[in-house]
Amino acid sequence: MMRFVTRRTISAAIVVVGVVTVIFVLSRMIGDPVTLMIQPGMTQADIDELRRFWKLDRPIIEQFGIFLGSVLTGDFGLSIWQNTSAFGLVMQALPATLLLTTSALGLAVIVALVLGSIAALYQRSVADRLITAFTLIGQSVPSFWLALMLILIFATNLRLFPTGGFGSARHLVLPAIALGLFPLARLTRLVRSGLVEVLAQDYIRTARSKGLSQGVILVRHCLRNIAISLVTVVAVDFGYLMGGAVVTETIFAWPGLGRLMIQAIEHRDYPVMQAGSFIVAISVVVSSLLADLTYAVINPKVRYD
Amino acid sequence: MTKAPLMAAVAIALGGVGAGYRLRRLNISVILSAAFLILLTVAAIFAPLVAPYNPMISDIMSNMLPPMSEGEPGAARYIFGTDVIGRDVFSGVIYGSRVSLTVAVAAVLGAGIIGTVLGLAAGYIRGAFDEVVMRLVDVQLAFPFIVLAIMLMYIMGPGLWNIVLALVIAKWPIYARVARAEAMSIATSDFVMAARSMGAGHMRIMFRHILPNALSPLAVVAAFAVPQMIVLEAALSFLGLGIPPEMVSWGSMLAAGRVALEQAWWVATFPGLAIMAAVLSINILVEALRIKLGASVADR
Numbered sequence: 214m215m216r217f218v219t220r221r222t223i224s225a226a227i228v229v230v231g232v233v234t235v236i237f238v239l240s241r242m243i244g245d246p247v248t249l250m251i252q253p254g255m256t257q258a259d260i261d262e263l264r265r266f267w268k269l270d271r272p273i274i275e276q277f278g279i280f281l282g283s284v285l286t287g288d289f290g291l292s293i294w295q296n297t298s299a300f301g302l303v304m305q306a307l308p309a310t311l312l313l314t315t316s317a318l319g320l321a322v323i324v325a326l327v328l329g330s331i332a333a334l335y336q337r338s339v340a341d342r343l344i345t346a347f348t349l350i351g352q353s354v355p356s357f358w359l360a361l362m363l364i365l366i367f368a369t370n371l372r373l374f375p376t377g378g379f380g381s382a383r384h385l386v387l388p389a390i391a392l393g394l395f396p397l398a399r400l401t402r403l404v405r406s407g408l409v410e411v412l413a414q415d416y417i418r419t420a421r422s423k424g425l426s427q428g429v430i431l432v433r434h435c436l437r438n439i440a441i442s443l444v445t446v447v448a449v450d451f452g453y454l455m456g457g458a459v460v461t462e463t464i465f466a467w468p469g470l471g472r473l474m475i476q477a478i479e480h481r482d483y484p485v486m487q488a489g490s491f492i493v494a495i496s497v498v499v500s501s502l503l504a505d506l507t508y509a510v511i512n513p514k515v516r517y518d
Numbered sequence: 519m520t521k522a523p524l525m526a527a528v529a530i531a532l533g534g535v536g537a538g539y540r541l542r543r544l545n546i547s548v549i550l551s552a553a554f555l556i557l558l559t560v561a562a563i564f565a566p567l568v569a570p571y572n573p574m575i576s577d578i579m580s581n582m583l584p585p586m587s588e589g590e591p592g593a594a595r596y597i598f599g600t601d602v603i604g605r606d607v608f609s610g611v612i613y614g615s616r617v618s619l620t621v622a623v624a625a626v627l628g629a630g631i632i633g634t635v636l637g638l639a640a641g642y643i644r645g646a647f648d649e650v651v652m653r654l655v656d657v658q659l660a661f662p663f664i665v666l667a668i669m670l671m672y673i674m675g676p677g678l679w680n681i682v683l684a685l686v687i688a689k690w691p692i693y694a695r696v697a698r699a700e701a702m703s704i705a706t707s708d709f710v711m712a713a714r715s716m717g718a719g720h721m722r723i724m725f726r727h728i729l730p731n732a733l734s735p736l737a738v739v740a741a742f743a744v745p746q747m748i749v750l751e752a753a754l755s756f757l758g759l760g761i762p763p764e765m766v767s768w769g770s771m772l773a774a775g776r777v778a779l780e781q782a783w784w785v786a787t788f789p790g791l792a793i794m795a796a797v798l799s800i801n802i803l804v805e806a807l808r809i810k811l812g813a814s815v816a817d818r
Contacts, residue, residue, distance in 0.1 A: 224656070231657035242673045349805075353798035355749045357756050358790030361776055365787075369780050456662025460753055464776070474665065475757065478672050490669070494660045 217509060225502045232494040237280050240483040241273070280487075289488040294477065299484035303470060303492050309379060310469035313462070314454040316385055317393030322447060324397050329404025330431060333412060344401065351398025356457055360391035360464045377466035388465045392457055396450040403446060407439040441512045448504030452497040548806045551799035558796060562615040569609035570594035573766045577604035582782045599784040601774055607785055610766050611792045617678065617755075617767040618796065622747035625685035630740045632686065633693025638732070640694065641701025642724050652698070655691040663688050664753060671759040681751055681760050689743065696739050700732035734811050741804040745797035752793050768793050 247264050264270045267290075268279060283289060289299040332344040367387060368376040374387050411417065412435060420430045459471030466472070470489055477485035561568045571594065580589070580596070581604035587596045598607035640651040658666070670684040704710060705728065713727050754760035755769025756776075763770075768789040775786025 228656045232660050239669045361786045456664040459664050497660050
């Protein structure tokens with residue numbers, strides 16, 4: 214077990230180094246940030262000074278070395294656009310994004326468990342068909358269009374929720390639904406197909422013949438078995454949501470990481486872009502690492518020796 | 519004012535219920551999906567003949583006309599209305615299908631070919647090459663797609679083939695993973711041994727013996743990827759990073775509609791419905807195909 218944890222952690226660390234390299238290469242390809250900082254009346258000497266100040270005059274390998282070193286200390290330099298710590302800006306925006314993604318994912322998991330259970334317990338019923346139809350449609354709606362339609366119906370017309378912004382729980386409802394519908398639909402399908410499989414097992418028949426109630430069988434025998442496989446899927450979905458949040462946040466003016474990164478790209482603010490994509494990639498790597506470890510711990514069938 | 523999108527939603531919901539009802543037989547929903555896709559493809563190919571207006575030409579005198587408005591005397595109706603600067607939304611939806619279908623098919627083919635070749639080679643050769651490819655896959659998958667694509671699009675600038683390239687770069691790993699797994703299991707089978715003992719070269723074994731046997735799971739992955747690509751292209755164009763302004767795409771139409779959401783709901787509604795209908799039909803067809811193939815391939 215220890216060996217599995219170590220091996221898995223080391224490979225996650227290798228991925229992180231790869232991620233840092235990709236971010237460095239990509240952000241240098243985006244363009245020379247100094248050209249954006251030039252103000253009217255600057256002389257060539259001023260420009261060279263700027264270049265020296267941002268260490269952009271050094272050889273590219275040395276720049277990469279500096280970058281790698283600073284990443285390890287969480288120092289991505291100053292934001293070119295806002296002139297404060299890039300890492301600080303990202304960390305300020307992160308809680309809003311985490312709030313949005315965890316709400317969307319929480320909503321998806323809870324509703325999927327309920328709908329998936331209903332569909333599996335009453336196979337081929339009207340409810341099952343409606344739920345299946347819902348999962349098909351839910352997986353076909355682009356989240357950004359859903360966001361616009363939610364705003365149109367529930368914000369501008371019915372005036373139940375604000376069109377965007379941040380602050381109260383009411384601000385969270387529409388973005389969470391827009392972001393959560395796709396994983397919700399997918400998870401519902403997985404819960405349903407997982408349950409259908411489990412319900413056909415011998416031990417369920419045994420549990421039934423013991424006279425256990427439907428509810429006890431569902432929670433104690435079925436859902437616990439499915440929970441194991443759901444852990445991995447939910448971790449993957451978390452990564453998907455961190456990406457999907459970019460568009461959702463932009464539409465709802467949600468002050469999170471995604472919106473910050475779009476703004477950073479518009480301003481060619483590469484320190485913020487680097488810090489932002491670093492944090493996003495790290496959260497994806499960490500969540501999949503945690504999922505694998507959890508999976509190894511809670512699944513008695515898995516033995517890593 | 520909310521009636522039309524609600525009614526459209528109800529119509530789609532009913533269609534979906536029909537789909538849910540009969541997903542396991544060859545049925546109405548599969549036939550409807552196929553018909554819709556054929557219609558869409560034909561409309562995309564013959565867009566200049568089918569579309570009543572040029573979707574790029576604005577007519578400020580007839581801007582923000584609601585759906586089914588009368589055009590100028592002798593001209594066609596504005597079935598889906600007009601946008602803020604008086605462009606016909608219906609014609610835009612027809613022309614937009616060109617971009618969506620081209621990008622989706624090209625990106626799936628590109629990513630599929632690159633990923634398959636790398637994955638096959640990794641699973642067959644193993645060793646250091648395998649290690650390098652799989653690490654690349656891991657790194658790539660650590661970036662949520664949209665973040666990576668946004669950076670790539672920003673570097674390359676808007677453009678149809680740039681979108682395709684960004685999607686290929688971002689999406690090859692999934693094929694590499696599937697192809698590698700298949701190659702690893704097929705490489706140990708008896709017929710590969712037999713081929714090798716008869717003196718077949720590595721290339722021949724990889725492409726003549728392993729590849730054909732790995733094709734059906736790869737085909738299912740590729741088919742499921744087509745609707746994803748449609749949505750991702752629309753997302754990039756929606757953010758203004760995809761299609762250049764002189765072209766019309768469903769995503770850029772949504773962006774235009776977003777600005778006038780309150781005054782003209784139809785501008786954002788119809789392109790979105792088009793995306794959804796295309797994605798839903800492909801999903802229904804692929805689901806039917808998957809059941810038919812009996813391929814045990816995961817959802818993504």
